[in-house]
Amino acid sequence: MITPTSPSKRTSRLKFLLVILVFAAPFVAAALLNLSGWQPSGKAYGEPIVPQRNFEQEHVQLRLVDGKTWAWRDAEPHMTLIAMAGPNCAARCIDTLTKMAAARITLNNNMARLRLLYVGQPPADAAANGMRNYWAMASDVADSLAAYRPNTPDSVSALLVESDGTALARYPVGFDPSGLRKDLQKVIR
The missing domain is CATH 1.20.5 (Single alpha-helices involved in coiled-coils or other helix-helix interfaces)
Known part of the structure; x- marks a missing residue:
């Protein structure tokens, strides 16, 4: 019932x-x-790297000024922003590099999570303008990053690399440093 x-x-x-x-x-x-x-889909200012590359797995060797090899993996997880200048890095190139370093500073408490690496021939006045205070200087041993290096004089391109060595985004010549700053603020928290 x-x-x-x-x-x-x-x-x-x-x-x-x-x-x-x-x-x-x-x-x-x-x-x-x-x-x-x-x-x-979110708006990113950098171009995604397709197919993705892992510089750690590919054994991309970057030699620092002191002769040591750049460690893609560090004791703490750090992303790496790699800057590569075209020939004859002058005023425009230095200005872009300065804005890139300033973008790191705007991360405030998280700025220690981003390493700045300059790959290539340093500008002539790198020591005078304090560039070495912000950037680690290195050379590309086997020219593995040649595809990302600009050919345009007085220009800069950049790569954003994850802490495991995976290249995430490419910023070609003429990129907007304020867009890079916005991308960094999204990725590094």
Whole structure:
């Protein structure tokens, strides 16, 4: 024998089902969007490196000024911003490098999580303008990064590399340093 439910029990069950629907609706919507092929896209200023490269696994050797080899993996997880200048790095090149170093400073408490590495022939007045205070200087032993190095005189390109050596983004000649700063603030928290 089926007993009829009281109106208060029906109301309680309806409220319970509504609460479940409220919490389940976002998951169902996300699943439907994912199945339809839609993926959210954020605005990044750097170009993704496709196919991805891992400089640690490829044994890309960068030799520092003191003769040591650059360690892609460090004791603490650090991202690396690599700057490569075109021939005859002069005023425009130095200005871009200065803005890149300033972007690191704007990370405030997280600035220690980003290492700055300059690869190539340092500008003639690197010691005079304090560049060595912010940038580690290195040379590309086997010219493994030649594809990313600019050919345009007085220009800079950059690479953002994850702490495991995976190259994430490329910033070609003429990139916006303020866009780089915004990308760094998104990635380094």
